[in-house]
Amino acid sequence: MNRYLVWGLFLPLLVVAGVVVLLRRRNGHR
Template sequence: MNGLLMWGLVLPVLLVVAGVLVWLRKRNGPR
């Protein structure tokens, strides 16, 4: 498996996970 291909698959997943975490934090509201 090519390293570049692996990053092409992993990077979008990391971006989605980061977006979900930010969304959950905003939804919970500031503490």
């Protein structure tokens, strides 16, 4: 398998997960 293919699928997932965590922390900080 291509490294770029793995990174292309794995990296976006990490970014999305990070954004979700940040949003949850922001909303849960009320």
